[in-house]
Amino acid sequence: MTIQISQLHKSFGQTEVLRGIxxxxxxxxxxxxxxxxxxxxxxxxxxxxxLDWPDAGRLDVDGQDWLRLAAQDRRIxxxxxxxxxxxxxxxxxxxxxxxxxxxxxxxPGRAQIARKVDELxxxxxxxxxxxxxxxxxxxxxxxxxxxxxxxxxxxxxxLLDEPFGALDAAxxxxxxxxxxxxHDATGTTxxxxxxxxxxxxxxxxxxxxxxxGRIQQIGDAATIHDAPATPFVADFMxxxxxxxxxxxxxxxxxxxxxxxxxxxxxxxxxxARLFVRPEDLVPVPDPAGPWTVASISNxxxxxxxxxxxxxxxxxxxxxxxxxxxAQGLSPGARVHLRPEAASVFPV
Amino acid sequence: MSLASAPPVRARAVLPGxxxxxxxxxxxxxxxxxxxxxxxxxxxxGIGPARLWDIVSAPRTRAALRIxxxxxxxxxxxxxxxxxxxxxxxxxxxxxxxxLLDALMDIPFALPTAVAGLSLTALYSANxxxxxxxxxxxxxxxxxxxxxxxxxSFTSIPFVVRAVQPVLEKLDxxxxxxxxxxxxxxxxxxxxxxxxxxxxxxxxxxTTSFARxxxxxxxxxxxxxxxxxxxxxxSLLAYIRxxxxxxxxxxxxxxxxxxxxxxLLFLSNLVQIRAAxxxxxxx
Numbered sequence: 049m050t051i052q053i054s055q056l057h058k059s060f061g062q063t064e065v066l067r068g069i070x071x072x073x074x075x076x077x078x079x080x081x082x083x084x085x086x087x088x089x090x091x092x093x094x095x096x097x098x099l100d101w102p103d104a105g106r107l108d109v110d111g112q113d114w115l116r117l118a119a120q121d122r123r124i125x126x127x128x129x130x131x132x133x134x135x136x137x138x139x140x141x142x143x144x145x146x147x148x149x150x151x152x153x154x155x156p157g158r159a160q161i162a163r164k165v166d167e168l169x170x171x172x173x174x175x176x177x178x179x180x181x182x183x184x185x186x187x188x189x190x191x192x193x194x195x196x197x198x199x200x201x202x203x204x205x206x207l208l209d210e211p212f213g214a215l216d217a218a219x220x221x222x223x224x225x226x227x228x229x230x231h232d233a234t235g236t237t238x239x240x241x242x243x244x245x246x247x248x249x250x251x252x253x254x255x256x257x258x259x260x261g262r263i264q265q266i267g268d269a270a271t272i273h274d275a276p277a278t279p280f281v282a283d284f285m286x287x288x289x290x291x292x293x294x295x296x297x298x299x300x301x302x303x304x305x306x307x308x309x310x311x312x313x314x315x316x317x318x319x320a321r322l323f324v325r326p327e328d329l330v331p332v333p334d335p336a337g338p339w340t341v342a343s344i345s346n347x348x349x350x351x352x353x354x355x356x357x358x359x360x361x362x363x364x365x366x367x368x369x370x371x372x373x374a375q376g377l378s379p380g381a382r383v384h385l386r387p388e389a390a391s392v393f394p395v
Numbered sequence: 396m397s398l399a400s401a402p403p404v405r406a407r408a409v410l411p412g413x414x415x416x417x418x419x420x421x422x423x424x425x426x427x428x429x430x431x432x433x434x435x436x437x438x439x440x441g442i443g444p445a446r447l448w449d450i451v452s453a454p455r456t457r458a459a460l461r462i463x464x465x466x467x468x469x470x471x472x473x474x475x476x477x478x479x480x481x482x483x484x485x486x487x488x489x490x491x492x493x494x495l496l497d498a499l500m501d502i503p504f505a506l507p508t509a510v511a512g513l514s515l516t517a518l519y520s521a522n523x524x525x526x527x528x529x530x531x532x533x534x535x536x537x538x539x540x541x542x543x544x545x546x547x548s549f550t551s552i553p554f555v556v557r558a559v560q561p562v563l564e565k566l567d568x569x570x571x572x573x574x575x576x577x578x579x580x581x582x583x584x585x586x587x588x589x590x591x592x593x594x595x596x597x598x599x600x601x602t603t604s605f606a607r608x609x610x611x612x613x614x615x616x617x618x619x620x621x622x623x624x625x626x627x628x629x630s631l632l633a634y635i636r637x638x639x640x641x642x643x644x645x646x647x648x649x650x651x652x653x654x655x656x657x658x659l660l661f662l663s664n665l666v667q668i669r670a671a672x673x674x675x676x677x678x
Binding site for chain 2: 133
């Protein structure tokens, strides 16, 4: 199923949570919506599911206008953040729910439903849990049951809201790999919401970075990491050091900064901001440098430095201990900064 | 240093005063609740089974019990439906005056039952507001079984509303969203997801409502007319027997009412315990 979203707007009272979302998801694709809380990613997911409604915009799936379709007629598989398993039903009954509520004419027979549930229990590797109640399951098991319940209706689209949010790290990694396997086996168009970059990049074909109700960038891990499209994405991807610079003729300059390794092709002349990750920021000993090493802490393989300038501004820099620049650095030493890689945005 | 030479440490309770508060509670509960019930059982046992059966199976007692149980059952069915609806409206919708409506729900609890009985009688008597409308249609409420049912459901409806309300409030909205995303219609979602979740609490409220209706006295005696064999309720009969210094007769009727109420409460708790086992929300 191809999902086409255009100019979707949504407000809760005075707060605009979606400000013109345009997004196309291809048939069979696995897409992550990545962003901090309040970015609108969950609202977008719920609108696709029919559990929330936009104020304006279009949502077409395979050419059909889904904004004219109630949630129960869209045949989507939705996996909730807290799984929302029916507490009074066994695992089997939970998984079978979507089939048993179909109108009598379309409802599969009892034996057929049982067969389908068996098949899913096997596929999800939870054969032994069929008779248990949700309260008797671990978080990872509940996650599998929730996915099984969503897959039982052979959904047109699979939507997952923070699917691994409530699990511990080891289970997360396991389930992540497993979910990718499930997707590859079923080929269902899948969208999931997460605030975890590693999760988004490891699992998804494409990642949609959102902030404040807008899509900031769409791409794969390398593109988003190396060429962030907006200052927000740069900062979100770890380039948390922002330095004021000046652009002239495509090259970047600032007092106390050696920006020779940074290129800013096509950027208009004038003031700009340079975003750099602390690990890409090298302090170079320089008696005339405007920055002073304020403190150094040793984390074993890394040195974490705090550098201050005359105005009191502080920036962090992470340096491998064996890095040539690390030799001869001690608190009070004067340096200039050399970003190894950075992105520059006009102010 | 060996363990033996280490000085022993006594664990200290975080909350002080356990003995005092527990002792007081136990004493109070015994004097106020337990001893009267035991006394009633002993009194009943003293009568002897044959005599007990004679009293209970006497036509007037049987009639009073039948009227009481019938009226309480009908009142409870009304409360079960209407109380659930009321709780639903109070929890699910936001409308002006919701807070007021919510507060009104406590009036049957707070109002002296005699006041309730009096005002219901005034409303439904032939020249009252409602009575004047109903009388030409040939419907008489006062001094009939209908009046008893009315008084009983008035005093016991909050039990259902207040039992269901908190559970409905706690119900995860994602459960309904999940049901509808899986293709369930609104009614199916209620029947298969919401109702099973609130059922134990609802049943608890309904049982308490029934138990309370069985014993309702103040509100009923005003509106019932209290004609033996027609509109005389069991607790009034017990009262009359007591007035006649027929302690055995009074105790026997009271015992029947008590056993009925206790059996119901026991059954209701059983259902709730079973439900709690798989983690359904209970009050």
